[in-house]
Amino acid sequence: xxxxxxxxxxxxxxxxxxxxxxxxxxxxxxxxxxxxxxxxxxxxxxxxxxxxxxxxxxxxxxxxxxxxxxxxxxxxxxxxxxxxxxxxxxxxxxxxxxxxxxxxxxxxxxxxxxx
Amino acid sequence: xxxxxxxxxxxxxxxxxxxxxxxxxxxxxxxxxxxxxxxxxxxxxxxxxxxxxxxxxxxxxxxxxxxxxxxxxxxxxxxxxxxxxxxxxxxxxxxxxxxxxxxxxxxxxx
Numbered sequence: 001x002x003x004x005x006x007x008x009x010x011x012x013x014x015x016x017x018x019x020x021x022x023x024x025x026x027x028x029x030x031x032x033x034x035x036x037x038x039x040x041x042x043x044x045x046x047x048x049x050x051x052x053x054x055x056x057x058x059x060x061x062x063x064x065x066x067x068x069x070x071x072x073x074x075x076x077x078x079x080x081x082x083x084x085x086x087x088x089x090x091x092x093x094x095x096x097x098x099x100x101x102x103x104x105x106x107x108x109x110x111x112x113x114x115x
Numbered sequence: 116x117x118x119x120x121x122x123x124x125x126x127x128x129x130x131x132x133x134x135x136x137x138x139x140x141x142x143x144x145x146x147x148x149x150x151x152x153x154x155x156x157x158x159x160x161x162x163x164x165x166x167x168x169x170x171x172x173x174x175x176x177x178x179x180x181x182x183x184x185x186x187x188x189x190x191x192x193x194x195x196x197x198x199x200x201x202x203x204x205x206x207x208x209x210x211x212x213x214x215x216x217x218x219x220x221x222x223x224x225x
Contacts, residue, residue: 103208
């Protein structure tokens with residue numbers, strides 16, 4: 001009953017450091033997504049992967065890279081962290097049903113602080 | 116482009132009060148509409164959804180009706196509980212892309 005698992009849950013980075021946020025889902029979903037959540041701004045899409053082997057930019061991709069390692073895993077990398085990337089990051093996955101996505105399953109989030 | 120607008124919070128209510136959180140949307144075509152709930156320290160969970168006009172989504176005493184004529188999907192509950200305290204997000208899905216509102220924090224006092 002794991003659903004979407006994100007690691008780590010919390011992280012503090014210094015400006016310029018790099019790190020990778022990990023995400024894995026066990027529901028055999030085709031599509032996976034990375035969002036960031038900032039106060040008063042809702043969720044904004046960073047990158048998504050519609051299927052294994054494909055990735056596309058979302059609304060706010062600058063400063064991030066992603067890898068769809070296999071069907072289960074979708075990682076988000078910050079090459080050179082900046083204070084503006086302080087946020088809560090959510091991974092999500094979804095599956096189309098009858099040609100329409102039924103909704104996302106979200107992970108519990110990674111709270112990242114860049115100092 | 117497509118977008119979702121929901122009422123700003125926080126909304127503070129006493130237990131057993133009636134809840135309405137307004138949500139309106141702008142979209143081309145025929146989007147699906149969703150309400151997600153986020154409890155403190157957790158990710159978003161699907162609360163309810165509606166896929167076509169006049170559909171009513173319902174779950175855990177919450178309801179929302181897809182009103183195409185007013186482009187709205189307001190969330191209602193007849194009697195809130197302290198355990199309903201959370202952040203509520205309205206969202207639309209159109210052409211395989213999700214658009215989220217900014218969230219409305221609900222505080223329910225005993």
